[in-house]
Amino acid sequence: MTGRPASTSPTDPPRLRTLARTRTPRRTGITLAAAAGALILCAVLTSCADDRPAAPGPGQTPTSSAATNAPRDARRHEPADGTKSAAGATPAHRAHRAGPGSSGTLLPNLVGMGLQSAQEAARGAGFENLTSHDALGRGRHQILDRSWRVCGQAPAPGRWAKDSPIDLGAVRLEERCPAGDQGRRPIRVSTTMADFRGRSLAVARAALPPDTGIEEVDGTGAGRAALLESNWRICAQSPAAGTRLHGQPVRFTMVKFTEHCR
Known part of the structure; x- marks a missing residue:
């Protein structure tokens, strides 16, 4: 007759158990993925730990990497132009x-x-x-x-x-x-102006204090800019050699080394 509720079949429980069994591999896969991730994380942490220096044993003095590499780094940064290093020697x-x-x-x-x-x-x-x-x-x-x-x-x-x-x-x-x-012995200027006539503009700039203002004048009157300063020779300078420096700008009149000063 219509309107009567469907009777419960004795086969329903096995079907529910089958559905339950089908979900089990999915949870197992998630568990295996989590375990694999944990193993990878453990391996990464172990490798990072291996990069750290080992703790000194009994009777040993701890040594930092900076101290170990100091002599090598000092040689690496030795000036190439013969200028004095931090140790004060050429x-x-x-x-x-x-x-x-x-x-x-x-x-x-x-x-x-x-x-x-x-x-x-x-x-x-x-x-x-x-x-x-x-x-x-x-x-x-x-x-x-x-x-x-x-x-x-x-x-x-x-x-x-x-x-x-x-x-x-x-x-x-x-x-x-x-x-x-x-x-071999570059010029170094601190408080007294040096004689840079005949020297290159590159040498003069390196010798003066880094905050010195430098005006460059083309000695030929062509108004050229000194793009490669080591190719330009100083013909005249202001202030003159021996003048005490107290922050004033410096003016150089220059020509190329292949040209003559006027």
Whole structure:
């Protein structure tokens, strides 16, 4: 008859149990994914822990990484132009000559060689702390070593400790070596104006205090700008050499090194 509620079949419970069983693998999959994620996180944390320095054992002194790398970093940041470092010594002065009977390394004569060949020869002899500078005192960088020739070296050929700094004064291949190295001891100005006539604008700018205002005047009257300052020579300056500096701006009249001062 219509309107009577449907009777409960004895087969309903098994169907419910079947549905329940079909949900079980889904929960199991979530559980396995969570377990796998936990294992990955544990592995990451373990690898991070392995990167930390081990705790010092009994009787050992803790050593920081900064202290361990200090000598290497000091050599890495040694000025390339022979200026004084924080220790107050130029590379030439910090070389250590080997004493009689010691196991010093023989530094060959590098003068006259191409800069790249000279550096390779020094490295082949066991010296790694190498620098170079413009022997003409123009403050140019030796970007392509094969285009430069060695005019002088410090220290001189002989037996030296392997960690000694080797500084090479060089000129471009088409240039002549100067009678004396003009770039080994750069000018440094603090309170008294130096004589920059004949020097490059790059050298003058590096020598003056960093907050000094510099006016550049083309000596030919063409109004050119000194785009590459190491290619411009100073003909006149204001204030004059010996003037006490107290923050006043500086004026340089200059021409290119291939031109003559008027």
